[in-house]
Amino acid sequence: MQKKILLVGQCGQVAWELQRSLASLGQVITVSRNTDIVLDLEDNDSIVAVVEQVKPDVIVNAGAYTAVDKAEQDSLRAEQVNAIAPGILAEQAKKYQSLLLHYSTDYVFDGKSRSPYTEEHAVSPQSVYGASKQQGEQAISAVDDNYIILRTSWVYGLRGNNFLLTMLRLMQQREQLSIVNDQWGAPTWSRAIAECSTQLLTQLLAIDNKISECKGIYHLSAAGEVTWFGFAEKIRAYYQDIAAGNLKELLLQQLTPITTDQYPTLAQRPAYSVLSNTKLQSKFMLQMLPWDIALQQCMAELQLIIQPVLQNLIAKR
Secondary structure: OOEEEEEEOOOOHHHHHHHHHHHHOEEEEEEEOOOOOEOOOOOHHHHHHHHHHHOOOEEEEOOOOOOOOHHHHOHHHHHHHHHHHHHHHHHHHHHOOOEEEEEEEHHHOOOOOOOOEOOOOOOOOOOHHHHHHHHHHHHHHHHOOOEEEEEEOOEEOOOOOOHHHHHHHHHOOOOEEEEEOOOEEOOEEHHHHHHHHHHHHHHHHHOOOHHHHHOEEEEOOOEOOEEHHHHHHHHHHHHHHHHOOOOOOOOOOEEEEEOHHHOOOOOOOOOEOOEOOHHHHHHHOOOOOEHHHHHHHHHHHHOOOHHHHHHHHHHHO
């Protein structure tokens, strides 16, 4: 029997991909502040009311406050969306015997490791954003029902605000860019997150008792690691590969590596936040592609729509 899936967060880049991938599992009911059924993560009553109305088999929470620097001065809102709302979703999931799938972040770690973080590593967020996401994990875990928390990292895609689209825009506007080269992570395509999430849910829903046996926190990010500078270099190289005279040439002439100290931000980023996917692989036999291969696939698709996407981004400036 097809499942009823409540997808929270219509406009986010992961949520947009999930709307398509989750359709294979059943009826997807997408809710946000801008949908016919309104669920506002800043309004606790609306969360309770919508879950009561839908009575879903699965709740997928892809909504979040993701403005990392802004959160430093907007901590109450970040806490509400990233910490309090997930706890309420968990309580409602338990009430209606729903499975809750929630997304968290690599920013729950302090960045002092030099090897990939496992789920057993101690968390120590260095920013308001990271702390609010950690609190969300704790709130869900405290309810202790059927839940999966997926920590991911450096999310990019063909929609929304992310490093890939920012770089493509700036590379067409500037001759020189300076990019941080001492922060390490794993850029992860939003589509890969959505597709892996759907495969994971397929397994959980197909086998009795598998949900209770497998509940907990998992890392879900692309394989490998790179700095923001290395990520930008690959973006430029892949764009030039697909351009072949059919797309606008880049104005960019020089990419310059710099240190974090040379690019101060309100929020502190972890110097190293690579995640180990070993637990996900062992439990679900799911494996993510290396970050550069996934980026290449994303860029190949972007070829078809890159001009209108960039024109829209430039028009918004």
